[in-house]
Amino acid sequence: MTMRTFAYAQPESLADVIAALGAAPSRDAVRPLAGGTDLLTLMKGDIVAPDRLLDLKRLTGLDDTVEIRDNELVLGALTTLTAIETGSLVGEHCPALAKAASLAATPQLRNRATLGGNLLQRPRCWYFREHLIPCWLKGGDACPAREGENGLHALFADSPCVAVHPSDLATVLLAMDATVTVRGDAGERAIAAGDFFVQPDEGRRRENTLGGDEVVLSVAIPLIPGRTSAYHKAMDRKAWAFALVSAACSFRLDGGVMRDVRVVLGGVAPIPWRSTAAEAALDGERPGADVFARAAAAALAGAEPLRHNGYKVHLARNLVIEALEEVTRA
Ligand SMILES: Cc1cc2nc3c(=O)[nH]c(=O)nc-3n(C[C@H](O)[C@H](O)[C@H](O)COP(=O)(O)OP(=O)(O)OC[C@H]3O[C@@H](n4cnc5c(N)ncnc54)[C@H](O)[C@@H]3O)c2cc1C
Ligand code: SF4
Structure with missing residues (x-):
């Protein structure tokens, strides 16, 4: 393996990070560094x-706070998975997210791993993670997993790539109608989770729509x-394992019937996989074994x-x- 050198910087402001990302010759040439638990492994x-590498952890303008603001639970991009797992606000308002964090990786990794990095981590497909094997997502011509060892791969894929999205938190966030706020050269924008996670295609061999000069806030x-x-x-x-499959569900009861239903699967597609067909089967119905089946x-x-x-x-x-x-018992 080749030993590579790289520079490490601690920018003082978010503006410096955005400027450096915008000026980079390619997306991979300059990378923000949060907990490093995925990025350093890939390196x-x-x-x-x-x-x-631009270390995000000390700059002003990016934080690890969790608060209620304008009737929303807002989590800073640098919030660690441990803080999500143990924080009282998340536990009270979004127990599914706290549980997803608690089931991810290991305690040591959760102390280090951040929310922003978790959403942007790359697939765990073994062909992708082996640098000697070319694959479509890495810029190659074909996907070796389609006819190869695909026991951990997708059931649904409208993409040349059949890897599954590795983030537990992303699955829950889609089920909670979360938005991701990002900032780049053109300013700030709030992206619905359903528009943030997108299947890789020829024009964008990635799993999300974050711009090259943008930072998740x-x-x-x-x-x-x-x-x-x-x-x-x-x-x-029981630990240190990505989801074979996962399910995040949410709804509220209105006069005994289910409303605002969300059903999202993890481990089955290159992105968290929302099933509007399942939601339609539940909407307006009373909870029960038959309707759940x-x-x-x-x-x-x-x-x-x-x-x-x-x-x-x-x-x-x-x-x-x-x-x-x-959800019915809660
Ligand atoms: C052994 C192991 C087991 C794991 N198991 C699970 C699991 O079961 N479930 C699960 O969900 N995850 C799991 N993970 C993944 C882990 O949760 C992620 O590696 C972690 O959350 C990434 O966060 P980080 O802060 O370390 O990101 P980094 O590694 O620092 O960054 C990841 C990527 O995001 C970019 N980035 C980070 N923050 C920002 C930002 N704010 N704006 C723009 N770009 C940013 C980086 O440039 C990089 O491309 C596991 C990881 C390991 C190593
Ligand atoms: S599933 Fe995706 S990441 Fe895995 S080999 Fe195929 S193209 Fe590459």
Whole structure:
């Protein structure tokens, strides 16, 4: 493996970071550094080779606070997964997010890993993570996983890439109608989670719409009175494991029937996968085993398993039912 040199800088302001990103010759040449738990691993594996890292942790304009603002739960991009797991505001207003954080990685990693970095981490596909293997997402011509070892890959993919999105938090945030606020050269914009996570395509071999000169500032979750949420995750071991499949569900009860229903699956697509078919099956209905089973079936109706991941269909159906049952009990 080649030993590479790179520069490390501690910019003083967000404006300096944005200017440096905007002036970079390519997206990978200059990278913001948060906890480093994904970026440094990719650098060690020779998957990315930035010339310069810009440490985000000490600059003014980016923070790790969690607060209620204008009827939203707002989390700074530098909030650690530990703070999300243990913080009283998140526990009270979005228990599914606290649970998703608690089930991610290990305690040591959660102390270091930040919310912003978690949303922007790259896929764990083993072909992607091996620098000697070319793959489409890394700029190659084809995806070796389609006909290869695809036991951990997608059931739904409208993309040449069939890797799954690795973030537990992203799955919950989509189910909570969260928005991601970012700032770049052109100013600040708030992006709905459903528009932030997008399937990679020829013009954008990435899983999100963050601009090359943009920094994630915060994530906001609207507080809808009476809405509760739950997150269930299947892992092949109890810690240090990404989701084989996960399900985030939320709704509120209005006169005994479900409203504002969200059903989102993780571990099944290159992005968190919202099922509007499952939501339609639940909306206006009273919670119950039959309607939950119908919704779970609807969520998996269009699944296209690859050779080795058919087991995910059954797993996902059960997780949707479990998560809906938990929301009902909450
Ligand atoms: C062994 C292991 C197990 C794991 N298990 C799980 C799991 O089960 N579930 C799960 O969800 N995650 C899991 N993770 C992933 C982990 O949660 C992420 O690595 C972490 O959240 C990334 O955050 P970070 O602050 O370390 O990001 P970094 O590694 O610093 O950055 C990641 C990327 O985001 C960019 N970036 C970071 N912050 C910003 C910002 N504010 N604006 C713009 N760009 C930014 C960086 O440039 C880089 O490209 C695991 C990781 C490991 C190593
Ligand atoms: S699934 Fe995506 S990341 Fe994995 S080999 Fe195929 S193109 Fe590359």
